[in-house]
Amino acid sequence: MSILMPEPKNTLLGKDTVYSDQYNPGLLQPISRALGRDAIGDHHFKGVDIWRLYELSWLNSQGVPQTAVAELFVPASTHSIVESKSLKLYAGSFAMTQMGSQEEVANRMSDDLSLRLGGTVKVKLFSIQNYPGQVKTMPGLSLDHLTLPAGGEISTYETEPGLLEFDPHSSEIIQKTFSTTVFRSLCPVTGQPDLASVMINYKGRAISPEGLLKYLVSYRCHKGFHEQCVEQIYHDMRTVFQPELLEVYACFTRRGGIDINPFRSSVREQPDEVIREMRQ
Incomplete structure (x- = not known):
């Protein structure tokens, strides 16, 4: 189920501009x-x-x-x-x-x-x-090197919340942090790739790490601003899993001397720590 963000109109993205050096x-x-x-x-x-x-x-x-x-x-x-x-x-x-x-x-x-x-x-x-912002690796259980089961190849590259699923082998309540460095989406205006590391704090019924990885990879050809992508991840996981705790934190790589790091949470407005990931 692809959710397409409408292209914003009349933005400066992808256009020739005049650079002013007087406060404006x-x-x-x-x-x-x-x-x-x-x-x-x-x-x-x-x-x-x-x-x-x-x-x-x-x-x-x-x-x-x-x-x-x-x-x-x-x-x-x-x-x-x-x-x-x-x-x-x-x-x-x-x-x-x-x-x-x-x-x-x-x-x-x-x-x-x-x-x-x-x-x-x-x-x-x-x-x-x-400047105190020392780079660090995203904490949590890395999804990047999971061994997918036979027949579990990834082939979906546009957002699909149907890939999210509970762990079929466990119904226990878990509290875990998952992370990945392979997240990619596309700018909705220019189509340029936006790469990020994503961290998810989760408490609720056990979920499938393989399904979570497939779901995050499904953003690879999705067009959306950083903030919208994080909010969509948060919304989909909240809808499917109804967890006791959910936080999504994405650290996007730098472009034009700027990096953007959206954080969404079910319990608070700001993270305990401002993360500066290795590629920032």
Whole structure:
């Protein structure tokens, strides 16, 4: 059962653009979350989208260039996401703009994003020398090297929740973390591949790891923004398994100096730890 996200209209993705180096919040382009959620048929999500910007620079009051790594925390409750290329252009517009301090830059970005996305967007800036984001491997039981049973070959590459199934050999309640590094989806505008590592925290009746792997692989030719893909995974698993606890956390690889990391949970708004995966 393929769920297709409608292509957003009038975005900057895939188009030639002029790069401004003077501060311009008008470059930010919101995209309604309803576009993806209407396609799924579910609007009830807790969580946050964590964006990291590695190409942020501005001038101090003496004209000396400053640099920082930015982490943005966009609540899943906002009415919109920000189109990624517009965020890159917006961040680039600080390049020849004098700002009084790093704190001023963070506050300006928070105000601009909060206004356009419909909720409080938290912005943290870190100096390059003191950035705490050490890379790590996704925790959990890796699905990547499962041995599929005879006749269990993977052949479905468009989303299919019917691949999700309970473990036929066990009805016990489990609490496990599963992970994979082989997730791929496609940008709904440009068709470019988006690669990610995905972690799933699950508590409920035992599920088939092989079925979960097949299901995650079925996104390989699916067109959807990062946030929509994670919400669809969460929705499908919640619908099929009705677990006591469910969390889906995806760390997408960097594009244009930005990586995007959606987190959805049945119990909380933010993860205990902000993960920076090996390919980020």
